[in-house]
Amino acid sequence: MANVRLKNITKRFGSVTAVNNVCLDIPHGKVTALLGPSGCGKTTILLMLAGIYKPTEGEIYFDDLQVNGIPPQLRNVGLVFQSYALYPHMTAFENIAFPLKLKKLPKAEIQKRVEEIAEVVQIGDLLDRKPGQMSGGQQQRVALCRALVKKPDLLLLDEPLSNLDARLRLETRAEIKRIQQELGITTILVTHDQVEAVTMADQVAVLKAGVLQQYGTPKELLEQPANLFVASFLGDPPMNLLQGELEYQEGRCYFRSGRSLRLPVPPLAAKGLQKSPGQKLILGIRPEHLTITWERGRAPWRGKVFLVEFLGRDKLLDFRFGDQSLRVLVPATFPVERGEVLGIEPQVEHLHIFDPQTGLALTGPPEGLRACSDHEPA
Amino acid sequence: MQDAYTLEAKAKRRRARKKAVQRALVGYTFLTPASAIMIFFIFIPVAMAFYLSLFEWDLINPMRFVGLKNYARIFKSQDFFIAVRNTFYFVGVQLPLDFCISLGVALLLNQKIRGLSFYRTVFFTPVVTATVAVSAVWMWLYDPFDGLLNYLLSFVGLGPYRWLNDPKMAMLSVIIMSVWKGLGYNVVLFLAGLQNIDPSLYEAAAIDGATPRQQFWYITLPQLSPTMYFVLIMGVINSFKVFTQIDVMTPGGGPLKSTLVIVYLIYQQAFNSFRFGEASALSVLLSLFILLLTLLQRLFLEKRVHYN
Numbered sequence: 001m002a003n004v005r006l007k008n009i010t011k012r013f014g015s016v017t018a019v020n021n022v023c024l025d026i027p028h029g030k031v032t033a034l035l036g037p038s039g040c041g042k043t044t045i046l047l048m049l050a051g052i053y054k055p056t057e058g059e060i061y062f063d064d065l066q067v068n069g070i071p072p073q074l075r076n077v078g079l080v081f082q083s084y085a086l087y088p089h090m091t092a093f094e095n096i097a098f099p100l101k102l103k104k105l106p107k108a109e110i111q112k113r114v115e116e117i118a119e120v121v122q123i124g125d126l127l128d129r130k131p132g133q134m135s136g137g138q139q140q141r142v143a144l145c146r147a148l149v150k151k152p153d154l155l156l157l158d159e160p161l162s163n164l165d166a167r168l169r170l171e172t173r174a175e176i177k178r179i180q181q182e183l184g185i186t187t188i189l190v191t192h193d194q195v196e197a198v199t200m201a202d203q204v205a206v207l208k209a210g211v212l213q214q215y216g217t218p219k220e221l222l223e224q225p226a227n228l229f230v231a232s233f234l235g236d237p238p239m240n241l242l243q244g245e246l247e248y249q250e251g252r253c254y255f256r257s258g259r260s261l262r263l264p265v266p267p268l269a270a271k272g273l274q275k276s277p278g279q280k281l282i283l284g285i286r287p288e289h290l291t292i293t294w295e296r297g298r299a300p301w302r303g304k305v306f307l308v309e310f311l312g313r314d315k316l317l318d319f320r321f322g323d324q325s326l327r328v329l330v331p332a333t334f335p336v337e338r339g340e341v342l343g344i345e346p347q348v349e350h351l352h353i354f355d356p357q358t359g360l361a362l363t364g365p366p367e368g369l370r371a372c373s374d375h376e377p378a
Numbered sequence: 379m380q381d382a383y384t385l386e387a388k389a390k391r392r393r394a395r396k397k398a399v400q401r402a403l404v405g406y407t408f409l410t411p412a413s414a415i416m417i418f419f420i421f422i423p424v425a426m427a428f429y430l431s432l433f434e435w436d437l438i439n440p441m442r443f444v445g446l447k448n449y450a451r452i453f454k455s456q457d458f459f460i461a462v463r464n465t466f467y468f469v470g471v472q473l474p475l476d477f478c479i480s481l482g483v484a485l486l487l488n489q490k491i492r493g494l495s496f497y498r499t500v501f502f503t504p505v506v507t508a509t510v511a512v513s514a515v516w517m518w519l520y521d522p523f524d525g526l527l528n529y530l531l532s533f534v535g536l537g538p539y540r541w542l543n544d545p546k547m548a549m550l551s552v553i554i555m556s557v558w559k560g561l562g563y564n565v566v567l568f569l570a571g572l573q574n575i576d577p578s579l580y581e582a583a584a585i586d587g588a589t590p591r592q593q594f595w596y597i598t599l600p601q602l603s604p605t606m607y608f609v610l611i612m613g614v615i616n617s618f619k620v621f622t623q624i625d626v627m628t629p630g631g632g633p634l635k636s637t638l639v640i641v642y643l644i645y646q647q648a649f650n651s652f653r654f655g656e657a658s659a660l661s662v663l664l665s666l667f668i669l670l671l672t673l674l675q676r677l678f679l680e681k682r683v684h685y686n
């Protein structure tokens with residue numbers, strides 16, 4: 001085990017559609033993140049994989065086995081709940097031993113395996129404590145042990161870091177990654193934090209309102225967002241999005257926004273566009289793909305620094321053009337003052353163009369939304 | 379300079395003290411109604427009972443101090459031992475029945491069923507109905523000649539039974555009615571306890587491989603143990619004090635004294651025989667016994683209770 005496959009999965013609670021026709025292929029031994037804002041159906045997908053919920057429509061496969069009707073007891077998955085759901089009346093040891101005890105393993109064997117996994121997760125000194133006597137981070141580790149001790153085919157983590165403070169989050173992030181690699185276990189990680197998804201996962205599925213938006217490696221999602229939602233949800237600081245329209249002059253294609261913003265669209269990016277002047281577009285570019293230039297004459301855009309935000313290693317410059325704002329990332333050492341007028345040059349190979357009606361990307365490879373491509377929608 | 383500081387500090391302390399006194403006064407004022415009721419209706423009567431138990435008194439003649447003679451008389455009387463035996467019979471049957479049935483009903487109602495509040499009301503109605511009224515109704519049901527129970531049982535070829543008139547069945551009849559009447563109270567308590575259990579514990583247990591039966595054993599029971607403990611303690615106290623339905627349904631202690639329980643004996647001694655000293659001594663003994671039982675339960679059961 002196990003390649004996990006979700007085929008046209010829909011889950012409704014009464015009139016609420018929590019998950020809508022989602023298809024996913026989750027490869028063996030990798031970390032896959034389900035990313036999306038709160039309420040987009042991430043937990044529901046996890047609980048369907050665990051067997052707690054039954055899909056309203058569609059099928060779930062573990063390898064070639066259709067598991068829709070298989071109860072959680074027989075699925076051999078480990079789940080770390082967002083709230084940890086440790087048994088409050090049991091010590092950490094008893095909590096971790098519980099799945100083994102139910103399998104009626106001999107006492108000595110249970111002892112051995114609990115200690116083994118406690119060693120890996122480094123909670124050996126907590127085993128006598130009850131959940132009420134542990135901090136959030138410690139409970140989280142115990143919950144992880146309980147999920148791992150039965151050597152599950154599939155490890156499901158529901159927002160494993162959301163209840164930890166910033167420092168512990170960083171530590172635990174690395175820790176989970178280390179344990180996952182050490183055990184080589186297929187892992188699905190649910191998170192609403194794009195940094196978490198991008199840093200921990202081998203591939204990320206972005207969800208919005210129960211609908212899969214895009215599925216790919218973090219690099220793909222960052223470099224070729226399939227739509228406006230993915231573009232704006234991923235990346236920190238978020239992508240600049242400018243509203244404007246196409247303009248043609250002397251056979252060349254320009255993007256114009258307001259009076260002061262005009263940018264030649266490179267032929268590569270323009271390829272996917274219909275050549276209709278006046279077409280409304282949204283242009284996206286990440287703050288790190290804008291460069292400040294001193295040669296004002298050459299720069300396509302010129303703007304006055306409206307705000308300087310210090311981010312530690314970087315500075316974020318905020319320019320205003322009419323009611324549109326453009327953020328540019330520069331090194332912290334970059335000498336700049338509020339009110340200064342600077343030239344801005346976009347790295348045109350990193351331009352994204354979106355249709356404002358559908359939100360879909362008009363540039364980039366056509367396989368942008370490839371997750372459901374090989375299945376017919378129901 | 380120094381003086382000004384000390385003066386100011388003194389004034390500050392005085393103001394603080396005054397404020398503390400004021401706050402205490404407010405607090406005690408709020409406590410007054412409750413504590414007045416407690417003092418006049420609980421503490422003073424309890425003290426009076428202890429005091430009276432050392433006297434002979436029939437309300438008419440002056441009180442006469444007799445020391446522990448009332449207690450000695452109790453332990454020599456046959457009725458006392460009959461009453462003790464009957465009381466234990468009542469408690470020993472009614473309490474486990476009530477506990478198990480109410481737990482069962484609560485578990486059933488805790489399934490996701492429609493109209494939960496309707497059923498809850500149905501089960502709770504007997505609890506808030508006057509015991510005298512309920513007893514009267516059950517006397518009709520138990521009527522040996524044209525009671526509903528005998529009528530229904532005749533269809534399955536049973537009976538007729540003499541129920542409350544039969545020395546062998548009278549106590550059992552009272553117990554059945556008491557269980558029916560008291561059930562709803564525990565059902566509501568158990569239901570509240572069950573609904574307090576975090577549903578994700580069951581999900582976690584299912585994923586860990588627990589069958590529904592194992593989930594009941596490893597999750598429900600330990601999580602419900604504080605409620606069970608409370609129900610048990612209160613149940614023991616209330617069952618030992620059973621009186622009203624016994625008095626209404628089987629007046630005079632029932633056929634061949636078969637439903638003569640301790641509180642009924644106390645009542646007889648006080649208001650039929652006008653032996654207030656002896657009645658008080660009996661009350662003291664009952665109180666001490668219940669106290670002892672409660673302490674024993676705390677000693678042996680409380681460690682098994684899992685408070686989250």
Ligand SMILES: Nc1ncnc2c1ncn2[C@@H]1O[C@H](COP(=O)(O)OP(=O)(O)O)[C@@H](O)[C@H]1O
Nearest residue numbers: 013016017018037038039040041042043044045
């Ligand atoms: N058991 C349930 N009953 C009814 N609605 C539910 C239930 N579980 C989830 N939902 C609804 O489904 C949607 C998705 O929920 P969830 O999967 O918990 O979101 P996420 O984990 O992404 O925050 C939400 O609108 C939520 O209200």
Ligand SMILES: [Mg+2]
Nearest residue numbers: 039042043082
């Ligand atoms: Mg969730």
